[in-house]
Amino acid sequence: MSSVASRRSVLPGFGLSLGFTLAYLGLIVLIPLSAAFIKTSGMTWAEFVAAVASPRLIASYKLSFGISLLAAIVNAFFGGIVAWVLVRYTFPGRRVVDALVDLPFALPTAVAGIALCALYARNGWVGEWLDPIWAGGIKWLSTHVPWIDWAGWLGSKLAYDRPGIFLALTFIGLPFVVRTLQPVLAELEPELEEAAATLGANRWQTMTRVIFPELLPALITGFALAFARGIGEYGSVVFIAGNQPLHSEITPLLIITKLEQYDYRGATAIAVVMLVTSFLLLLLINLLQKWSRRYYRL
Amino acid sequence: MAGPATSLAAKPARSGAGTPRVIRNPLWVRVVFMTLALGFLACFLVLPLAAVFAEALRKGIGAYFHSFADPDVHSAIRLTLLTAAIAVPANLVFGVAAAWCIAKYDFRGKSLLVTLIDLPFAVSPVISGLIYMLIFGLQGWLGPYLGAGDHPWFGEWFNQQDIKIVFAVPGIVLATIFVTFPFVARELIPLMQTQGNDEEYAALTLGATGWQTFWRVTVPNIKWGLFYGVILCNARAMGEFGAVSVVSGKIRGETTTMPLHIEILYNENNSVAAFAVASLLALLALVTLVLKSFIEWRHAQSRPAV
Numbered sequence: 001m002s003s004v005a006s007r008r009s010v011l012p013g014f015g016l017s018l019g020f021t022l023a024y025l026g027l028i029v030l031i032p033l034s035a036a037f038i039k040t041s042g043m044t045w046a047e048f049v050a051a052v053a054s055p056r057l058i059a060s061y062k063l064s065f066g067i068s069l070l071a072a073i074v075n076a077f078f079g080g081i082v083a084w085v086l087v088r089y090t091f092p093g094r095r096v097v098d099a100l101v102d103l104p105f106a107l108p109t110a111v112a113g114i115a116l117c118a119l120y121a122r123n124g125w126v127g128e129w130l131d132p133i134w135a136g137g138i139k140w141l142s143t144h145v146p147w148i149d150w151a152g153w154l155g156s157k158l159a160y161d162r163p164g165i166f167l168a169l170t171f172i173g174l175p176f177v178v179r180t181l182q183p184v185l186a187e188l189e190p191e192l193e194e195a196a197a198t199l200g201a202n203r204w205q206t207m208t209r210v211i212f213p214e215l216l217p218a219l220i221t222g223f224a225l226a227f228a229r230g231i232g233e234y235g236s237v238v239f240i241a242g243n244q245p246l247h248s249e250i251t252p253l254l255i256i257t258k259l260e261q262y263d264y265r266g267a268t269a270i271a272v273v274m275l276v277t278s279f280l281l282l283l284l285i286n287l288l289q290k291w292s293r294r295y296y297r298l
Numbered sequence: 299m300a301g302p303a304t305s306l307a308a309k310p311a312r313s314g315a316g317t318p319r320v321i322r323n324p325l326w327v328r329v330v331f332m333t334l335a336l337g338f339l340a341c342f343l344v345l346p347l348a349a350v351f352a353e354a355l356r357k358g359i360g361a362y363f364h365s366f367a368d369p370d371v372h373s374a375i376r377l378t379l380l381t382a383a384i385a386v387p388a389n390l391v392f393g394v395a396a397a398w399c400i401a402k403y404d405f406r407g408k409s410l411l412v413t414l415i416d417l418p419f420a421v422s423p424v425i426s427g428l429i430y431m432l433i434f435g436l437q438g439w440l441g442p443y444l445g446a447g448d449h450p451w452f453g454e455w456f457n458q459q460d461i462k463i464v465f466a467v468p469g470i471v472l473a474t475i476f477v478t479f480p481f482v483a484r485e486l487i488p489l490m491q492t493q494g495n496d497e498e499y500a501a502l503t504l505g506a507t508g509w510q511t512f513w514r515v516t517v518p519n520i521k522w523g524l525f526y527g528v529i530l531c532n533a534r535a536m537g538e539f540g541a542v543s544v545v546s547g548k549i550r551g552e553t554t555t556m557p558l559h560i561e562i563l564y565n566e567n568n569s570v571a572a573f574a575v576a577s578l579l580a581l582l583a584l585v586t587l588v589l590k591s592f593i594e595w596r597h598a599q600s601r602p603a604v
Binding site: 010014029171203264267 | 323327328398399413417429431432435502508583
């Protein structure tokens, strides 16, 4: 404490800035967030379970989790390649492409939602030819890969159905992976790869046994960030999901549905489940970031 | 969710130009990687962006501009600008204060404070709106006291006021402040931490007051980081959909921001008008990206070469 006091006497404004920070944080974030937990604490356990474990909600958890996971995996793969290309290769327009990666952060989610609808609907630019391919592909998979249950996907459209949720969440999650990997890739010392090459490793061995393990912590962090964002995402998904009960309703949408029925307690109970999930994910992400920071000694 | 991983501090310092030959991938690998990366970006980023403008202009330039003749569109644009004009400065002042106490001093619980500041990024937008309903809504904590009525605790003047927070502009502003809360702070904290306190100490030793030090030494040092945080905060403030849609009540022409008005128009099958309004927000996003790249470029220029 004495070190605090001595520093405070040199540089003024500690009390003012900390006081303002805490007051603003409390009023805007902490008190409103605690309202959700306090509201739910008035419910009995049975009421809470009834509110958060109805079949419609269970279906939405599975959907939100499953598709966020799928989208995050696809983003980890393509995001990894995009980051590699942006850091390692020089090509005309690289700066433009690099700037464009942040588009999902900058483009309002509602705009992204209707744009994806326009593209992937059956009369859209892409949906026009991709939708029949999709339907055929699922049909083929359902006969040739019978050990996976394709029932939820059979006869689905790209837009206004489950695949649309995947498209929206992939769009939203991409920058998280790329922007987490980029600085790590840029800091990767070429000597490491040169040493591997000198010791007789071929390029494939160097890529998989030297570079990939180096990138793994950052890749997992980016994956977790994209996944966490996907679970909470609302704006882009509602336009393209079709929102059929028990089939293509995401969890955030059910909060809205409850609110529209003036069921504040039900809505808050779902919110608490989501908040606890995302705080656990946040904790995991922080641990991952600490691990990767120690790993890279950044 | 735990925040956009985008930041000035995290920008790579060098590009891969001049990679030695032994550690270069064979040509066919490079071609495959380039194709996959650029193809993926084209499908997921360029096409949606192009679709916004194409759909907006589908019935010609006349129909496009006709969409903006609607007074409800005007009021949506005004409300969006008003919301950003309140939310961005509020979070700017907060961000500077938070970065000042976190970067310049050591105190117990600092890392907890940093985590708490990032918290709004971990919360689903829908929940960000919901929590304000729980406080200011009719069934909420303060809701019953806000409307005109006879509350024994308050004076007569207060009881005559019919204060509306949710389903009105104040709720929209509050929800927007919540979702854009961390932007400026998280940009400034690492920046000010790397800059240290030496210049401020020097100014104080030379007789400057605290405020003089802040305005003449600290602010010029952090101005690019400030600007960076502000444009990201602004883009989100103008584009927020989920949180605002919960608290707005969607009263057409009164409590609809631009993203909410897009939803209304789109659900009315008025596709051209919906995409016309969307094209304004897409332009905003493009301007944001250009400014962002410009600041990163300036930042890289001002940094000594590694």
